[in-house]
Amino acid sequence: EAGVAQSPRYKIIEKRQSVAFWCNPISGHATLYWYQQILGQGPKLLIQFQNNGVVDDSQLPKDRFSAERLKGVDSTLKIQPAKLEDSAVYLCASSFAGGTGELFFGEGSRLTVL
Amino acid sequence: KQEVTQIPAALSVPEGENLVLNCSFTDSAIYNLQWFRQDPGKGLTSLLLIQSSQREQTSGRLNASLDKSSGRSTLYIAASQPGDSATYLCAVTRAGTALIFGKGTTLSVSS
Numbered sequence: 001e002a003g004v005a006q007s008p009r010y011k012i013i014e015k016r017q018s019v020a021f022w023c024n025p026i027s028g029h030a031t032l033y034w035y036q037q038i039l040g041q042g043p044k045l046l047i048q049f050q051n052n053g054v055v056d057d058s059q060l061p062k063d064r065f066s067a068e069r070l071k072g073v074d075s076t077l078k079i080q081p082a083k084l085e086d087s088a089v090y091l092c093a094s095s096f097a098g099g100t101g102e103l104f105f106g107e108g109s110r111l112t113v114l
Numbered sequence: 115k116q117e118v119t120q121i122p123a124a125l126s127v128p129e130g131e132n133l134v135l136n137c138s139f140t141d142s143a144i145y146n147l148q149w150f151r152q153d154p155g156k157g158l159t160s161l162l163l164i165q166s167s168q169r170e171q172t173s174g175r176l177n178a179s180l181d182k183s184s185g186r187s188t189l190y191i192a193a194s195q196p197g198d199s200a201t202y203l204c205a206v207t208r209a210g211t212a213l214i215f216g217k218g219t220t221l222s223v224s225s
Contacts (some may be wrong), residue, residue: 004157006157031214033213040217041217042118042203042205042215042216042217042218043158043203043213043215044215045213045214046210048211048212055210055211056211056212061218091157091158094157100146100159100163100165101145101146101163101209102146102148102163102205103148103160103205103213104160105150105157105158105160106157107156107157108157110155110157
């Protein structure tokens with residue numbers, strides 16, 4: 001069974017530029033999450049989708065971050081304009097709705113903002 | 115607001131030792147607790163999932179326990195190996211909500 005796929009794995013941009021990350025969850029997983037992990041910290045939830053609807057985006061900095069999951073499968077997370085403090089690993093995870101709630105994570109996308 | 119704390123932040127042991135990693139959480143109304151492993155530059159690998167009605171789960175040399183009433187979980191690693199070196203993260207969730215993570219314990223096992 002294929003795992004959670006993310007791309008790109010690494011991205012370096014200048015501050016005020018924009019960047020987009022893509023995630024393809026495990027087939028059949030209705031719930032998709034984007035987490036931000038700053039070096040030395042645990043992952044922090046940015047947004048949670050159930051199919052193509054948003055369940056929780058309370059910690060998403062909406063002035064610069066946006067995310068969508070238009071067809072209830074793939075998802076894109078965008079940052080525009082980027083700030084230095086956005087340097088982090090962006091992790092995508094998915095889970096099977098109605099199951100045990102176990103989350104499966106992708107390899108992450110590491111963003112460096114210069 | 116749920117907070118998850120992991121102690122110690124870092125741990126170094128010689129190969130072969132048995133060790134315990136600790137996780138505590140402030141709100142006992144959890145749905146499940148999950149332990150993850152994270153290697154440098156990598157994503158998170160799920161190790162063990164404990165439902166709120168369970169007391170422990172085992173996988174190979176790993177055993178995780180859960181005491182909801184005291185807000186604690188422990189991850190026991192038997193006969194540690196250099197390949198166990200990684201950061202171990204604990205996370206809890208309520209039903210339908212996302213995981214809340216601790217900061218992790220970085221384990222180093224020397225040969």
